[in-house]
Amino acid sequence: MDRKLNPARSGPPRGFTLIELLVVAAILATLATAAGLAVARPPAAEADAARFLRVAEGVRRDAVAGQVWRGLDAGGGALRLWRLGADGTWQTVGAPLSLRGRVALRQVDVRMPTGAPDIVLAPTGEVSGFEVLFSGGRDAAVRCMAGGPTPVICR
Structure with a gap:
């Protein structure tokens, strides 16, 4: 037999190269990570209410x-913190905290002074009456409420 060993292949290449397999594995890993994050993320309404x-x-x-007056606004896709200054005017504190879903706030305590935030927290621990509804797409809505000395309750 007169067979020669020829390292060069004749005909079309068969199989995949190592680089092609690594590229496919990287794409699949990226897709799996994105899917896992989407599934593990709590619904917007629950996350916003928490x-x-x-x-x-x-x-x-x-x-x-601190025996000081504080305030809180929930709307426009963000939470904003307030404090009552020494001059008697309300001032925002820090940057707004973003929310993922929709927010609807209803003040129950209508005695709020002009210029005050939607929710006022007194040095005594009392809270102005409010009801906030958090919703987000197909998620079930979550309602938070408080008024007077009762703590904030979310359901």
């Missing part, structure tokens, strides 16, 4: 501990 609850209770504790 953030609002944490912020509202933190602002209440701050008002009581």
